[in-house]
Amino acid sequence: MTSNDLTIATAHLTVQADQAKPISPDLFGIFFEDINYAADGGLYADLIQNRSFEYTAVDNFDWNFFTAWELVTEKGKCSIALGTEAPIHRNNPRYLIVNIDSGEVGLRNFGYDGIAIKAGESYDLTLFARVLSGNVGGLKVQLESHTGEVLAEATLTTPGGEWTKLTTTLQPSATDSHARFVLYASGAGALAVDMISLFPQATFRSRPNGLRADLAQVIADLKPRFIRFPGGCLAHGDGLDNMYRWKDTIGPIETRHSQPNIWNYHQSVGLGYFEYFQYCEDIGAKPVPVVPAGTCCPNSGMKFTGRLEENQQGLPMDEMGEYVQEVLDLIEWANGPATSTWGAKRAEAGHPEPFGLEYLAIGNEDQISPLFVERFKMIYDAVKAKHSEIILIGTTGPRPEGEDYEKGWQLAHEMHMDMVDEHGYRPPEWYWDNLYRFDSYDRNASKVYLGEYAAHDLGRANTLRSALAEAAYMTSLERNGDIVLLSSYAPLLGKHKRMQWQPNMIYFTNTSIRLSTNYYAQQLFGANTGDVYLPVTLDVEGMDEVAAASCVRDSATGDVILKLVSRADAPLPVTIDLASVGAVAGEAACTVLTGEALAENNHWRPQTVLPQSATLAVGAVFTYEMPAHSLSVIRLKTTV
Numbered sequence: 001m002t003s004n005d006l007t008i009a010t011a012h013l014t015v016q017a018d019q020a021k022p023i024s025p026d027l028f029g030i031f032f033e034d035i036n037y038a039a040d041g042g043l044y045a046d047l048i049q050n051r052s053f054e055y056t057a058v059d060n061f062d063w064n065f066f067t068a069w070e071l072v073t074e075k076g077k078c079s080i081a082l083g084t085e086a087p088i089h090r091n092n093p094r095y096l097i098v099n100i101d102s103g104e105v106g107l108r109n110f111g112y113d114g115i116a117i118k119a120g121e122s123y124d125l126t127l128f129a130r131v132l133s134g135n136v137g138g139l140k141v142q143l144e145s146h147t148g149e150v151l152a153e154a155t156l157t158t159p160g161g162e163w164t165k166l167t168t169t170l171q172p173s174a175t176d177s178h179a180r181f182v183l184y185a186s187g188a189g190a191l192a193v194d195m196i197s198l199f200p201q202a203t204f205r206s207r208p209n210g211l212r213a214d215l216a217q218v219i220a221d222l223k224p225r226f227i228r229f230p231g232g233c234l235a236h237g238d239g240l241d242n243m244y245r246w247k248d249t250i251g252p253i254e255t256r257h258s259q260p261n262i263w264n265y266h267q268s269v270g271l272g273y274f275e276y277f278q279y280c281e282d283i284g285a286k287p288v289p290v291v292p293a294g295t296c297c298p299n300s301g302m303k304f305t306g307r308l309e310e311n312q313q314g315l316p317m318d319e320m321g322e323y324v325q326e327v328l329d330l331i332e333w334a335n336g337p338a339t340s341t342w343g344a345k346r347a348e349a350g351h352p353e354p355f356g357l358e359y360l361a362i363g364n365e366d367q368i369s370p371l372f373v374e375r376f377k378m379i380y381d382a383v384k385a386k387h388s389e390i391i392l393i394g395t396t397g398p399r400p401e402g403e404d405y406e407k408g409w410q411l412a413h414e415m416h417m418d419m420v421d422e423h424g425y426r427p428p429e430w431y432w433d434n435l436y437r438f439d440s441y442d443r444n445a446s447k448v449y450l451g452e453y454a455a456h457d458l459g460r461a462n463t464l465r466s467a468l469a470e471a472a473y474m475t476s477l478e479r480n481g482d483i484v485l486l487s488s489y490a491p492l493l494g495k496h497k498r499m500q501w502q503p504n505m506i507y508f509t510n511t512s513i514r515l516s517t518n519y520y521a522q523q524l525f526g527a528n529t530g531d532v533y534l535p536v537t538l539d540v541e542g543m544d545e546v547a548a549a550s551c552v553r554d555s556a557t558g559d560v561i562l563k564l565v566s567r568a569d570a571p572l573p574v575t576i577d578l579a580s581v582g583a584v585a586g587e588a589a590c591t592v593l594t595g596e597a598l599a600e601n602n603h604w605r606p607q608t609v610l611p612q613s614a615t616l617a618v619g620a621v622f623t624y625e626m627p628a629h630s631l632s633v634i635r636l637k638t639t640v
Contacts, residue, residue, distance in 0.1 A: 003169070007046070007049050007407050007420055010213040010540075010541065010572070010573050010574070010575070010576065010628075011266070011538065011539060011540040011541070011547060011572055011573065011574040012537075012538070012539045012575050012577070013536055013537070013538045013539075013549055013562075013564075013575070013576045013577065014536065014537045014576075014577040014580075015534050015536050015551050015560075015562075015576075015577065015578050015580055016534065016535045016536065016537065016580055017534045017580040017581045017582070018407040018580055019534075019535045020532050020533065020534050020535075021077075021313055021482055021532070021533050021535075022482065022531060022532055022533075023478065023481025023482055023530070023531060023532065023533045023552070024481045024482070024484070024485040024531075025225065025529065025531040026223065026225040026226055026286060026485060026486055026531060027225065027481050027484070027485065027486065027487060028223075028225060028476065028487060028488075028522070028526045029224040029225045029226035029227060029228065029285060029286075029288070029478060029486060029487070029488050029515075029592070030219065030222060030224040030226075030227050030285075030488050030489070030492055030612060031227075031228040031229075031230065031232070031369075031451060031488035031489070031490045031491070031492060032229045032230070032492050032493055033229070033230065033231040033232030033233070033234050033490070034230065034231070034234050034261060034267050034271075034438075034491070035231075035232065035233075035234070035263045035491050035493075035500055035501055036263070036434060036491060036493055036494040036498060036499040036500055036501060036504060037493075037495035037498040038272075038491070038492065038493035038494075038495070039266065039267060039268075039270075039500070039532050040112070040266065040268050040270070041111075041112030041113070041269045041495060042212070042215065042265060042508065042631065043196055043210065043211050043212055043215050043216060043219075043271065043439055043493065043496055044268070044270050044271040044275075044494055045199055045200055045203045045204075045210055045211055045212045045213075046197050046198065046199055046209075046210070046268070046270055047111050047112075047115045047116070047117075047123070047181070047200070047360075048109050048111060048115075048181060048196050048197055049067075049068035049109065049110070049111050049112050050065075050066075050067050050068040050069065050076065050266070050270070051108075051195055051196050051197050051268065052092055052094065052095070052194055052196075052258065053065045053066070053082065053094050053095055053096045053194065054093075054094055054193045054266065054268075055067045055068075055266055056260070058260045058279055059157045059229070059260045059261065059264070060264055060265055060268040061268075063246040063266075064095070064105060064318070065094060066080065066096075068109055068110055068111070068112075068269050069107055069108065069109050069110075069479055070107075070108050070110075070252070070479055071105065071106070071107065071108075071490070072105060072106030072107070072182060072184070073105055073106075073281060073442070075103045075104040075105070076100065076101070076102055076103025076104045076105040076186065076587070077100075077101040077102050077103060077224050078098055078099055078100045078101055078105040079098075079099045079101075080096060080097065080098055080099070081097045081099065081138055082094055082095075082096065082097070083095045083096065083547075087151070087194070087244075087504060088128055088163050088194055088195065088254045088255075089254055089255040090535075091192055091248060091255055091256055091257035092194065092195065092254055092256070093256070094194075094256075094393075094537075095128075095192050095193065095194035096192070096193050096194065096461070097132065098185060098190070098192075098210075098499075099189075099191055100134070100136060100185060100186070100187055100188055100189050100190070100191065100192065100289050102188055102482065103186060104138060104143045104184055104185070104186040105184070105185060105186070106182045106183060106184040106185075107109060107182065107183045107193070107196075107371065108180050108181070108182045108217050108315070109180065109181045109182075109196070109421075109611065110180055111179075111180070111181070111510075112495075112498075112510065112512060113178075113497070113498070113509075113620045114146065114177055114178030114179065114180075114360050114509075115143070115150070115178070115179045115180060115198070116174075116176075116177045116179070116253050116510040116511050117143060117172045117175065117176055117179045118172070118175045119172055119174050119175045120171065120172075121171070121172070121200060121201070121202060122141070122169050122201040122202075123152075123169065123170045123171070123172070123201065124167065124168075124169055124198070124199045124200075124201055125141055125167065125168050125169070125170055125181075125191060125196075125197070125198050126166070126196075126197045126355055127141075127162065127165075127166050127167060127183070127194070127195060127196040127197065127453045128158075128163050128166070128193065128194045128195045128254060128496055129156075129159045129166060129191060129192060129193045129194075130159050130160065130161055130162055130191075130192050131158070131159060131160060131161060131189060131190070131192075131560035132161075132187015132192050133134070133281040134187065134188050134190060135187045135188055135240055136158065136185055136186075136187045136189040136190070136191045136339050137158045137185070137187050138158075138184065138185060138186035138187065139155070139156040139157070139183070139184065139185050139188060140153060140154065140155045140156060140172065140183075140184045140579070141153070141154055141156060141168065141181070141182065141183050141184070142170075142181070142182045142184070143170050143172050143179055143181060143182075144179060144180050144182060145174065145176045145179055145180075145341035145582040146176060146179060146180070149174075151173050151174050151176065151179065151271055152170040152171055152172045152173065153170075153174040154168040154169070154170055155168075155629065156168060161192075163192075169201075170198075172201050175254050177510060177511045181196075181198055183196065183466045183563065187278060192638075194254070195253065195254045197253070197270075197358040198228065200212075200213075203216075204217065204279070204282070205215055205282050205498075207275075207278065207282075208430055209253060209270060209275065209276070211271070211275070211279060211466055211508065214509075214513060215258065215325070215493070215506070215508060216283075218278065218506060218515065218519075219283070219506070220282075220283040221523060222321075222519070222523050222526045222527075223523070223526040223527045223529075224283070224285045224324070224485075224488075224526060225285060225286060225526075225529070225589075226280075226285050226286040226287070226288050226359065226486060226488075227274045227276070227279070227280050227286075227287060227288065227356050228289075228290060228361065228451060228486075228488055229288070229289060230244055230276065230285070230287040230289075230290065230362060230489075231244065231290060232290070232364060232452075233262050233263075233297050233299075233365065234261065234263070234267070234281055235290045235291065235292055235294040235364050236263040236293070236295060236296050236297050236363070236364055236366070237262055237292070237296050237297060237300070238260065238296070238297060238300050239296050239297075239300045239301065239313065239507050239562065240313050240314075240315060240376070241411070242259060242260060242262065242296065242297050242300075243292045244291075245257070245326070246272075246289070246291065246293065246326070246330050246333075247326065247329070248269060248272075249272025249273050249274075250272055250273050250274050250333075250349065251345070251349070253268075253270050254363070255429070256269045256270070256272060257265035257269065258264060258270075261492065262359060263501075264354030264500065268550070271506065272413065273289070273330075273333075274346070274349050274351070275517075276543050277334065277351075277355045278290070278351065280355075282404070283354065286358055286359065287334070287355060287357055287359070288359040288360075288362065288393070288486070289330065289357075290359060290361040290362075290363075290364055291361070291362055291379075291406065292364075293331065293361065293362050293363030293366055293372060293375055293376045293379060293395070294314055294315045294320055294323055294372075294376070294379065295312055295313065295314045295363070295371065295372050295375060295421070295578055296312065296313050296314075297312075297330070297364055297365075298311065298312040298365070298367040298450055299311065300312075300313065306466065307324075307498045312367045312369060312371060312372065313371075313531070314368070314371045314374075315375065315506045316377050316380075317374075320375060320378055320512055320523065324378055324379055324382045327360075327379055327382070327383060328383065328386060328387075329342050330342075330360075330419050331357060331360070331383070331386075331387050331390060333345060334346070334354065334356075334357035335347050335354045335355065335356065335357050335456075335624040336350040336353045336354065336445040337354070340536050351564045353591050357390065357452035358389075358390065358391055359390070359391045359393060359419075359486075360383065360390050360391070360392055360393065361392075361393040361395075361421060361451075362376060362380060362392060362393065362395070363376060363421075364395055364421070364451075365374075365395060365398040365423060366395050366397065366404070367397070367404055368395075368397060368403075368404045368407035368408050368411060368544055368623075369394075373411060374418060376411075377415070377487075380392055380394070380415065380417070387586070391418045391419060392417065392418050392419070393417075393418065393419045393420065393421050393449050394408065394411065394415075394417045394419070394421065394446070395408055395421045396407075396408030396409055396411050396412070396420050396421065396422050397423070398423050399423065399424060400422055400423070400424035400426070400434075400437075401524075405422075408420060409446075411447040412421075412445070413446070415594065416446070417446040418446065418447065419446055419447040419448065419449050419486075420448060420449070421434070421449045422448055422449070422450050422451065423451055423452040423453065423490075424449075424450075424451065424452070424453050425452070425454050425456050426453075426456065427455065427456055427457065428455040428457055428463075428465050428466050428468075428469035429469070430455075430469075431455055431469040431470060431472060431473040431550075432469055432536050432545055432567070432621060433545075434473070434476075435472060435473065435475075435476045435545075435548055436476065437476070438476060438477070438479075438480035438483055438484055439479070439480060441483050442479065443482065443483055447483055447485045447487075448483055448484045448485065449484075449485060449487070450477065450484060450486070450487040450488070451486070451487075451488055451490070452488065452489075452490035453470070453473075453484075453487070453488075453489060453490065454466070454470065454489055454490060454503060455467075455469040455470050455473075455518075456503065457503075457577065457598075460503050460600075461503065461598075461600050461602075462503045462504075462516035462517055462518055462600045462601065463517065463598050463599065463600050464517045464593075464594075464595050464596065464598070464599045464609050465567070465598060465629070466503070466517070466518060466633070467506075467516070467517040467518045467520070467521040467593070468521070468565055468566075468597075468631060469526075469567075470518060470522075470631060471521045471525070471545075471548075471563070471565045471631045472488070472491045472565040472567075474521075474549070474550075475547070475548045475549055475550035475563055475565060476550075476561075476605055478493070478530075478533055478550040478552055479533060479535070479550055481509045481533055481552075482533075483523040487520060489505050489522055491504045492503070492506060492587065493505070493506050493507075493508065494507050495507075495508055495509070496506075496508065496509045496603065499630070499635040502505060502620050503516065503518065504516070504517055505518050505519045505522065507603070512606075514601055514602075514603065514606040515600055515601060515606075516600070516601055517593070517595075517599070517600060517609045518535065520609070520610065520611050521593060521631055522589060522628060523611075524563075524593065524611060524631060524633045525563070526551075528554075528561045528563070528633050528635060529552065529554065529561075530552025530553050530554045530555075530559075530561055531554065531555050532552060532553040532555060533550070533551070533552055534551040534553060534560065534581070534597060535551075535553065536549050536550065537549050537576075537636075540572070542575075542629060546566065546568050546572070547563050547564065547565060547566045547567070547568065547572060547574075547626070548564075548565045549562065549563060549565070550562075558636070558638060559635050559636060559637060560578070560581055560584075560635075560636045560638050561633065561634070561636070562632070562634040562635075562636070563631070563632070563633050563634075564630075564633075564634070565625070565630070565631050565632075565634040566622070566626040566627070566628065566629065566630050566632075567597070568626075568628055568629075569597075569629075570628050571625045571626065571628055572625070572626040573623055573624070573625045573626075574623070574624055574625075574626055575621065575622075575623050575624055576618075576621070576623070576624055577620075577621050577623070578618075578619075578620050578621070578636070579620045579621065581620075581636075581638050582638045582639050583638060583639040584618055584619060584620055584636055584637070584638050585618070585636065586617065586619070586639070587615045587616065587617060587618065587620065588615070588616045588618045588634050588635055588636040589613065589615060589616070589634070590613065590614055590615065590632060590633070590634045590635075591611050591612070591613045591632070592611065592612050592613075592622075592627060592630055592631070592632045592633075593609065593610075593611045593612075593630060593631045594609075594612075594627040594629055594630035594631075595608065595609040595629060596627070597629045616634060616638060617636070
């Protein structure tokens with residue numbers, strides 16, 4: 001049946017509160033991966049690109065150590081070179097040498113498609129420098145407009161022969177979405193510079209080394225119960241030497257180990273494990289870190305060959321003991337007392353209290369090969385033996401069916417795993433056809449985390465049709481919230497003109513944010529969760545596939561929340577029977593997301609489809625007219 005056939009007359013929905021069951025309170029969360037410039041140039045607020053001169057052609061074929069920079073030589077003469085001797089830290093091995101012959105010279109940075117600054121706001125500049133030879137002085141920094149007008153300026157102390165951290169604050173006199181940063185020096189000699197960083201003081205929650213405030217806020221507005229990070233394919237990396245190692249991402253930013261990104265750019269890891277955990281705490285979401293299972297991405301090397309070919313590799317077995325300890329150290333870092341070895345490092349970063357880690361995922365979309373299984377078991381068994389309180393999450397490959405899916409579930413059964421991570425990107429129709437997928441899952445077996453999913457419509461567009469297919473599927477997740485404990489749409493962020501993947505939930509530029517129809521569907525579920533499921537029967541003249549529904553109770557408030565999804569081409573009246581629920585207040589809050597099936601919030605019309613809220617007259621039995629192509633959320637006050 002196509003959507004054009006879906007013109008149905010009436011429907012009947014009955015809530016069966018006497019058959020209520022508890023469901024996961026953590027069901028709806030988010031998944032963050034540094035794809036589509038989600039971190040550097042996106043959520044991570046640093047405005048300088050290639051701040052430590054670590055870019056290479058391995059990141060991107062067209063890049064080198066001076067990418068995003070240019071020399072300013074109108075008033076002097078100089079040359080540049082890449083330095084590697086005596087760096088700031090072994091994890092940050094490269095720096096820039098400016099050989100000044102005469103006059104005043106500068107280094108200009110263009111940021112990520114420009115540097116967006118606002119008049120009157122404050123920006124903190126830090127950099128490391130040392131004089132290698134000669135007489136170098138006159139250090140100053142500027143923010144300039146895209147036409148070259150100086151908007152802010154400050155003088156820096158000239159460093160000596162050792163690495164010195166220099167800081168200042170710049171306050172631009174005008175707003176410019178494509179400003180530039182310039183560091184000037186003069187004299188005659190060699191100056192080494194590294195880790196040049198520019199942060200707005202107005203980060204999310206004013207955190208140092210923090211997050212872009214507006215992006216962080218719209219993510220927080222999803223009310224996620226958890227955040228899965230740092231990937232995704234990013235976690236196990238493009239080859240063994242590109243695996244994401246959490247210890248490389250903590251501590252002062254100049255000591256962190258940046259590296260190429262599997263999505264063909266660079267990850268500074270300024271947004272590292274501490275920042276991830278802190279953000280989770282700031283917005284009330286549980287952290288769900290993903291560690292590699294001792295194996296790299298099965299498709300490693302794809303960006304060099306252009307072919308999707310399996311190339312799974314595993315750490316040598318004589319290195320696995322050390323790697324297993326690395327995973328155990330992560331738990332101590334997150335949950336250990338400030339007096340423990342790794343808990344002390346967390347405390348040094350400013351968080352003496354434990355973060356309260358509950359979940360840990362091992363692996364991501366791995367090929368379930370003997371190589372993987374051997375290493376996975378080593379990690380899983382070691383963590384369970386020492387930390388039985390941690391809920392461990394396995395993997396079932398990249399698709400909701402097939403060989404890896406079958407082998408992943410077989411391994412889960414054999415090992416009695418706590419939970420497994422299922423993924424699946426499918427057309428909208430698939431989600432409607434699979435509304436009862438999880439109803440038949442064994443309640444005594446491993447629980448499910450639906451870690452990555454999205455309805456891929458024609459042209460990978462974020463249509464309302466795709467959002468409603470996902471919403472219908474989410475009603476089935478609530479119905480099965482006793483077996484499906486976690487779920488998250490993917491990917492989360494996509495930067496305009498810098499994307500490797502579509503569709504995404506949130507699109508952005510340096511100065512604007514566009515929320516997709518899928519975002520609003522996810523937000524309506526995230527803001528209206530429950531911890532008890534009230535079964536419903538929905539009869540649409542014998543054609544269940546035209547609509548979907550779920551009903552939950554929020555024990556904290558006592559509210560009963562109905563979610564109704566219709567893909568009918570005409571309004572669909574539904575008679576709702578709440579007699580088993582208890583006394584119902586005469587009015588309810590009703591929020592509706594509706595529009596044309598193929599409507600989308602695109603770059604040109606970013607507010608085509610928006611949720612609309614109103615009050616609704618309700619009773620023990622009442623009729624509600626579901627708009628064509630709609631998600632309706634009705635929140636009722638009751639007396640149980």
